[in-house]
Amino acid sequence: MQSTLSRRIAALEPSATLTMAAKAKELKASGRKVISLSLGEPDFNTPQHICDAAVKAMQEGKTRYTVASGIPELKQAVCKFYQARHGLEYKPENITVSNGAKHCLHNVFTVLIDEGEEVIIPAPYWVSYAELVKLAGGVPVIVETRQEDDFKLTPEAFRAACTPKTKALLLCSPSNPTGSMYSGEELGALADVAIEKDLWVIADEIYENLVYSGHKFVSFPTVRPELMDRTIIINGVSKTYAMTGWRIGWTFAPAAVAKKMASLQSQETSNPCSISQYAAMAALESSQECVEQMRAEFEKRRDYVASRIAAIDGLSCGNMYGAFYAFVNIQPHLGREYGGKMIETDTDWCLELLEKKGVATVMGSAFGAPGYARLSFANSMEELKDAFDLIEEFLK
Ligand SMILES: Cc1ncc(COP(=O)(O)O)c(C=O)c1O
Numbered sequence: 174m175q176s177t178l179s180r181r182i183a184a185l186e187p188s189a190t191l192t193m194a195a196k197a198k199e200l201k202a203s204g205r206k207v208i209s210l211s212l213g214e215p216d217f218n219t220p221q222h223i224c225d226a227a228v229k230a231m232q233e234g235k236t237r238y239t240v241a242s243g244i245p246e247l248k249q250a251v252c253k254f255y256q257a258r259h260g261l262e263y264k265p266e267n268i269t270v271s272n273g274a275k276h277c278l279h280n281v282f283t284v285l286i287d288e289g290e291e292v293i294i295p296a297p298y299w300v301s302y303a304e305l306v307k308l309a310g311g312v313p314v315i316v317e318t319r320q321e322d323d324f325k326l327t328p329e330a331f332r333a334a335c336t337p338k339t340k341a342l343l344l345c346s347p348s349n350p351t352g353s354m355y356s357g358e359e360l361g362a363l364a365d366v367a368i369e370k371d372l373w374v375i376a377d378e379i380y381e382n383l384v385y386s387g388h389k390f391v392s393f394p395t396v397r398p399e400l401m402d403r404t405i406i407i408n409g410v411s412k413t414y415a416m417t418g419w420r421i422g423w424t425f426a427p428a429a430v431a432k433k434m435a436s437l438q439s440q441e442t443s444n445p446c447s448i449s450q451y452a453a454m455a456a457l458e459s460s461q462e463c464v465e466q467m468r469a470e471f472e473k474r475r476d477y478v479a480s481r482i483a484a485i486d487g488l489s490c491g492n493m494y495g496a497f498y499a500f501v502n503i504q505p506h507l508g509r510e511y512g513g514k515m516i517e518t519d520t521d522w523c524l525e526l527l528e529k530k531g532v533a534t535v536m537g538s539a540f541g542a543p544g545y546a547r548l549s550f551a552n553s554m555e556e557l558k559d560a561f562d563l564i565e566e567f568l569k
Pocket of ligand 1 (some may be wrong): 213272273274275276299345348349377379409410411417420421422
């Protein structure tokens with residue numbers, strides 16, 4: 174029997190964030206104190222009223238298969254929420270509910286991308302994008318951005334990256350890993366290129382509710398009327414409602430695409446967890462006070478983290494408008510000795526910081542940006558303070 178793996182799977186890299194988190198757990202298990210700034214997961218519990226809705230769903234026997242692409246009530250709630258927030262008229266036929274936003278992305282690439290077609294991804298990018306594109310047979314085309322531009326893709330760089338094989342642009346705003354966010358005007362300029370080149374835009378807006386300092390989040394298709402026909406929005410409850418384990422995400426897509434995504438899902442996974450779907454509905458339909466409380470807490474932490482980074486010689490980062498990450502430029506601290514050991518790369522730096530000081534971060538190279546480290550501030554203030562004290566000691 175042939176024992177080789179498929180070429181697609183052989184080329185697949187494991188998620189670096191999960192790898193770093195696993196390493197941190199290993200160290201912890203060996204009795205070391207570890208502060209993990211590696212995972213992108215709110216440290217809050219899911220609000221009680223959402224858990225109550227899940228219990229109620231179970232008690233009412235909502236424990237069976239649902240429509241593969243999600244229950245109509247949840248799709249309706251998603252549309253209503255989006256209409257109230259962004260003024261766009263999506264219908265349930267545009268929505269596919271999946272097992273988290275990551276699953277949505279997998280579905281989108283599988284449905285849209287043919288072998289060899291290119292997807293433009295601005296770097297730094299979220300770890301899974303490039304791998305998911307490759308898994309679907311596509312070719313990720315990575316376009317570098319600059320810290321001075323807050324890591325935003327410019328229309329010129331976008332246009333220059335387009336080839337006859339380009340199928341889509343993938344945008345993440347607010348961004349994991351940089352915390353950057355595009356203004357309406359900046360999105361408009363990118364939209365013009367997408368329209369001119371007749372491309373799809375996949376807009377990952379999963380952090381839309383975690384935005385700071387009064388900055389306004391703009392949903393991509395709102396900037397030009399014709400964009401609804403060529404945009405796929407990715408969103409969900411994981412980050413906004415501290416529901417990472419419930420696994421509910423959704424896409425907004427033109428009905429023909431949504432229909433194919435539903436078919437794919439019906440063959441691959443069937444419906445996302447029925448109970449989680451009712452919980453997600455409760456999250457959208459009840460007071461958003463809990464979201465504001467968590468957002469305000471993240472904002473305090475963002476301010477604290479920004480002040481600590483600014484106070485350490487040789488560290489810097491771009492403006493953090495949203496999400497809960499600092500993408501820290503550590504280049505001035507590479508190519509030097511730490512306790513007699515030469516550290517050249519961001520990967521070595523992150524591993525050494527974990528080994529020596531017990532602080533877990535993720536190397537920038539995993540996000541297509543060597544020379545950086547991503548620190549998640551979805552941790553308590555005490556942990557953040559301790560982590561930065563340890564980073565300061567490490568750098569000395
Ligand atoms: C930018 C971005 N998109 C999608 C996801 C996946 O979210 P989910 O947990 O809902 O699959 C994440 C999670 O870290 C993310 O940061």
